[in-house]
Amino acid sequence: MNSWREQALAHWEMINRMAGRRFGQAELAEEAALYVMDGLAQDDWSRLRSFTGRSTLATYIGALTLRLLEDFARARFGRVKPPLWIRRLGGLWMTLFRLLCLERYSPDEAVAIVGNRQPGQGKAAEEAAYHILGELPTCGEHRGEQTEFNEETGLPDSEEECSLQEQHLEQEERRQLFAILGRFLFDDAAAEGDPRLLERVAAAGISLESKERLLLKLCYRDGVAVAEAGRMLGWNRHQVHGRLRRLLERLRQDLANAGLGEELRRLL
Amino acid sequence: MAKITELEKKRTAERRLALLVLTGEQPQACGSCLDLEELAALIEGKLAPEQVEPCLDHLACCEHCYPLWRQLDREWQEQAGKSGRNTLRRLFRQPRFLATAGSLLAAAASIAVFLNITTQADRHTLMRLPEQPVQEQVLPAPAAEPGDKGATENGLVPPPPPASMSPSQTQQSKEQAAAPATPPPESSKKKVLTRTARDTSETQEAAGAAQPRARAAKREEKGAQAPIESAAPVGESTPANADMMKDKKEQEAISLPGKSASAPQATPQAALRAAGGSAPSTAPVAEAIAPLTLAEWQNRIREGCQRPPGADFMATISQQGQQLLRESTALHEHEQRQIERILAVLGKQQPAEHQCRALLDILGPVPQGQGR
Numbered sequence: 349m350n351s352w353r354e355q356a357l358a359h360w361e362m363i364n365r366m367a368g369r370r371f372g373q374a375e376l377a378e379e380a381a382l383y384v385m386d387g388l389a390q391d392d393w394s395r396l397r398s399f400t401g402r403s404t405l406a407t408y409i410g411a412l413t414l415r416l417l418e419d420f421a422r423a424r425f426g427r428v429k430p431p432l433w434i435r436r437l438g439g440l441w442m443t444l445f446r447l448l449c450l451e452r453y454s455p456d457e458a459v460a461i462v463g464n465r466q467p468g469q470g471k472a473a474e475e476a477a478y479h480i481l482g483e484l485p486t487c488g489e490h491r492g493e494q495t496e497f498n499e500e501t502g503l504p505d506s507e508e509e510c511s512l513q514e515q516h517l518e519q520e521e522r523r524q525l526f527a528i529l530g531r532f533l534f535d536d537a538a539a540e541g542d543p544r545l546l547e548r549v550a551a552a553g554i555s556l557e558s559k560e561r562l563l564l565k566l567c568y569r570d571g572v573a574v575a576e577a578g579r580m581l582g583w584n585r586h587q588v589h590g591r592l593r594r595l596l597e598r599l600r601q602d603l604a605n606a607g608l609g610e611e612l613r614r615l616l
Numbered sequence: 617m618a619k620i621t622e623l624e625k626k627r628t629a630e631r632r633l634a635l636l637v638l639t640g641e642q643p644q645a646c647g648s649c650l651d652l653e654e655l656a657a658l659i660e661g662k663l664a665p666e667q668v669e670p671c672l673d674h675l676a677c678c679e680h681c682y683p684l685w686r687q688l689d690r691e692w693q694e695q696a697g698k699s700g701r702n703t704l705r706r707l708f709r710q711p712r713f714l715a716t717a718g719s720l721l722a723a724a725a726s727i728a729v730f731l732n733i734t735t736q737a738d739r740h741t742l743m744r745l746p747e748q749p750v751q752e753q754v755l756p757a758p759a760a761e762p763g764d765k766g767a768t769e770n771g772l773v774p775p776p777p778p779a780s781m782s783p784s785q786t787q788q789s790k791e792q793a794a795a796p797a798t799p800p801p802e803s804s805k806k807k808v809l810t811r812t813a814r815d816t817s818e819t820q821e822a823a824g825a826a827q828p829r830a831r832a833a834k835r836e837e838k839g840a841q842a843p844i845e846s847a848a849p850v851g852e853s854t855p856a857n858a859d860m861m862k863d864k865k866e867q868e869a870i871s872l873p874g875k876s877a878s879a880p881q882a883t884p885q886a887a888l889r890a891a892g893g894s895a896p897s898t899a900p901v902a903e904a905i906a907p908l909t910l911a912e913w914q915n916r917i918r919e920g921c922q923r924p925p926g927a928d929f930m931a932t933i934s935q936q937g938q939q940l941l942r943e944s945t946a947l948h949e950h951e952q953r954q955i956e957r958i959l960a961v962l963g964k965q966q967p968a969e970h971q972c973r974a975l976l977d978i979l980g981p982v983p984q985g986q987g988r
Contacts (some may be wrong), residue, residue: 366687398653400653402653402656402662403656403657404656407656407659408653410691410692411656411684412652415684435679436639437638437639438682439679439683442679465690546636549636550640550641550642553642556641558672558673558675559672561638562672562675564634564638565638565676568630569634569638570686580686581672582661582668596630596633599633599637612633615632
């Protein structure tokens with residue numbers, strides 16, 4: 349028996365579990381898991397053959413599985429470009445958008461799937477799901493019709509996902525973005541606040557380091573515990589708390605320097 | 617509650633600030649997505665520090681690799697069992713943690729031992745509690761003696777003394793046995809006098825100090841000992857404490873001669889003791905060994921065994937039994953046999969509670985018409 353095949357079969361349980369987590373429904377998950385196995389076996393296990401040993405094989409197969417599961421979802425449910433504001437919020441919002449609007453899960457199911465994938469995100473996911481449904485009343489209406497997966501369709505070239513086209517924002521879309529974000533961030537207060545606040549913040553040109561941006565995303569967008577976020581970024585719990593505190597201080601200071609101190613005090 | 621609300625408000629404000637900045641930031645070019653093996657190595661911490669930075673730079677801006685990174689990290693955490701067991705393992709590898717844990721265990725063990733000793737001491741105390749009220753009752757005895765005599769003469773026979781009296785009586789008789797008929801030497805007389813005089817005052821003083829212990833003991837042996845609260849000087853009752861108190865009193869008697877000379881005058885029995893040596897203390901013993909009927913003797917045994925008996929109680933009972941055997945001629949054969957069996961039980965070396973149980977078995981239930 350092919351040793352790569354043996355290796356893949358040895359990780360079948362993990363693949364199955366990840367598929368179950370990704371799709372929730374047993375039948376779909378099973379189909380997805382089989383799709384992953386097929387994907388691994390393609391070209392005489394070429395994906396596994398490219399393994400060079402920089403990580404453990406199990407983690408590598410896990411990464412391959414996640415990527416192949418997303419490919420399966422795209423092949424099954426199609427692709428749709430999320431609105432700019434959802435792309436801008438990213439992370440949890442993107443995941444929920446796909447689950448709600450593309451895969452047509454009910455809000456509860458979508459929240460459960462997100463919570464299952466990333467424990468501790470339930471509350472944030474629920475809030476985000478209802479915001480998405482509120483802002484996109486047509487979410488899921490004309491999409492989600494199942495399409496037969498065709499082997500010849502081939503896998504999308506995932507390496508090109510991070511294209512630069514997201515940088516070119518249309519002026520109209522940008523206005524919409526700020527309006528929706530304003531509603532989301534400040535609720536009722538937005539009515540009294542400066543409608544151009546977000547534009548002014550964007551114009552302030554605040555720069556963040558990669559780790560700082562990741563820390564803010566993990567802690568405040570995706571609801572990850574600060575210590576856990578620190579672990580992912582290579583800091584211990586004391587370091588990460590200190591860094592986060594100093595970062596927030598600096599951001600307040602930067603915004604105040606940009607002449608937004610008064611608005612911030614009122615809104616935050 | 618207000619603090620929680622405050623914290624929540626602070627957290628919301630921080631979240632808004634963070635999202636405001638994140639969404640207000642200009643999108644940046646991310647470059648090509650991460651190689652899956654590179655991502656796996658990043659999660660496992662197998663990348664060199666200089667390789668980690670570019671990976672994190674990419675993850676910070678790429679919304680395709682970022683969720684993959686998070687999910688894979690979770691899978692890896694689960695697989696490696698990092699969440700719970702490894703944390704414990706890591707903790708156990710740290711000498712500081714081991715030192716702390718060791719100290720805590722040692723402290724806990726010390727507390728456990730201390731509590732154990734304290735409760736044991738309290739149990740001893742409780743076993744001897746009945747002695748104290750007896751002392752208090754015995755003290756005024758000489759003054760009441762004539763009246764009592766009169767009462768007996770008038771046919772008003774007092775009920776047999778409660779069983780709780782007997783241990784102290786026997787204790788006193790024991791003391792006498794240790795120092796028989798010969799009067800004690802001058803120095804020991806002084807000690808005795810001082811002790812007697814101070815007994816009453818210390819009894820009252822010790823009552824306050826002993827209360828917490830008595831209360832603790834009461835919790836443990838609730839219901840077993842009725843007169844716990846009235847038995848104030850529990851501190852003196854434990855063997856160790858008794859020795860300590862004795863030494864202390866002796867020291868005090870020696871160091872405070874004035875006090876020891878004046879103190880005995882305070883109570884009449886002390887004066888009697890000073891005059892007549894051990895007269896008051898012999899009275900209860902004489903009473904204990906005084907001729908009894910078989911029924912009275914049996915009643916004494918029953919009553920004495922109602923509560924934890926002292927060793928002296930057994931000695932008294934034994935003496936009385938022997939006396940009954942010797943002096944009573946009107947005893948039936950089965951009565952004599954019963955007394956002999958009781959004496960045989962008393963002669964055995966075993967705990968007083970066990971002896972009591974055996975005695976009660978021999979005596980059987982109280983016959984009708986022979987109430988207490």
